[in-house]
Amino acid sequence: MHDYTKYLKRIIISSGSGFYFSDSEGNRYLDGLSNMWCNVWGFSSNRITNAMIKQINLIPHSTIFGIGNNKSIELSNEFLKLTKGMNKMFFTDNGSSAVEAALKIAVQYWNNQGYLKKTSFLSLADGYHGDTIGAMSVGYVDRYFKSYKRLLLNCNVIPSPKEVTLNGIVNLEKLNLVLERTEKIIERHADKTAALIMESGAQLAGGVNIYPDGYQKRISELCKKHNILLILDEIATGFGRLGNMIEYKSQKSTPDIVCYGKAITGGYFPLALTLTSKKIFQEFSGNLGDQKHLFHGHTFAGHPIGCTAVIANLKMYKEYHLLDKIRSNSKKLKKRLKEFQSIPIVKNIRSKGLLAGFDIAVNGKPITMVDNIPINYYVIRESLKRGVLLRSLGGTMIVIPPLAIDSYSLNKIIDTQLEIVLDINKRNVS
DSSP: OOOGGGTSOOOOEEEEETTEEEETTSOEEEESSHHHHTOSSOSSOOHHHHHHHHHHHHOSOOOOSSSOOHHHHHHHHHHHHHSTTOOEEEEESSHHHHHHHHHHHHHHHHHTTTOTTOOEEEEETTOOOOSSHHHHHHSOOHHHHGGGGGGOOOEEEEOOGGGGEETTEEOHHHHHHHHHHHHHHHHHHGGGEEEEEEESSEESTTTOEEOOTTHHHHHHHHHHHTTOEEEEEOTTTTTTTTSOSSHHHHTTOOOSEEEEOGGGGTSSSOOEEEEEOHHHHHTTOSOGGGTOSOOOOOTTTTOHHHHHHHHHHHHHHHHTTHHHHHHHHHHHHHHHHGGGTTSTTEEEEEEETTEEEEEEEETTEEOOEETTEEHHHHHHHHHHHTTEEOOEETTEEEEOOOTTOOHHHHHHHHHHHHHHHHHHHHSOBO
């Protein structure tokens, strides 16, 4: 709850087409942030929206409590073909809920075997996993969650590798030191730790921190060595955002549990998934009286419209060779980012797939205010003036366009970012 109108003109979106929002006054704004990191194909009718309409006419919702529905079964079969090492799927309706389910599964996995002390978690500094209690606990970002700190669960933090990379160049000495510190923390807490959770491939909300090659694989190895489950969060980083459909496969780090959401439906329906390996699922098997099953469920779990959207989305990825297009646009993005290098306030440019970030700072301190306006609102205001919707993560500028974006629109987003950063460079900042 927040009154944005102190800094921003009130804009009410009423429709959309292509990659553009349209407001109630007829103004159009290019979606420069993937509609909060989930939009793939834009807002026009397509295979996904048509399939959703057809499904509404067949049955708008059918519970999977005690019975099943055909779309959730079809989706399970198709999705598990993509996710090597995963064996079962649990349905939720948003990323935070998918993470909550993963945390409960991890704790109960050990509980069902009699390991009653393994109830805490390990997570990366600057990680983010959602806004519910468990998700905040394992993805604590102070500027978002300090008001709720007293509510949070026990979680020990390992260092983020963000300081080991500068402008895409990895300092191996720093990386090895981070990994040494990480293993010591894991060793110290292993007996009481159910799982380590991390975003897969990169951290987004915590500042666009892209992992160096081999880092995630090494974390996976340390978890196995110290008998800790690995939970990977691909809610924002999977499905092509970093150039790979299933990011953990490219990272060579098969998890015990993995979460998906956001782009899986094309950004058209609230549906998320928590997948587990066969090893995990087996510990929940038994007679009803054993009370080993997972006591967790949502009213709209396995929603047939959401499942239909994912099924159609998967077909569109193949039909339009979307991963190839993402990788091509990634090269264009990386080339254009070079235009920011000469701007004095721009620091540490990094990118992977269709994700990029760079910090804006003066005298080593992140810029938080521009002309006495918080920087995130300043960026939103100035981008909307130019017909594009952008935002920053505090003093980190983020480039995160819709995954199927065309070259012209991608260039317009980058042009707008460039204009705003050049403008900030001349302003009164703090």
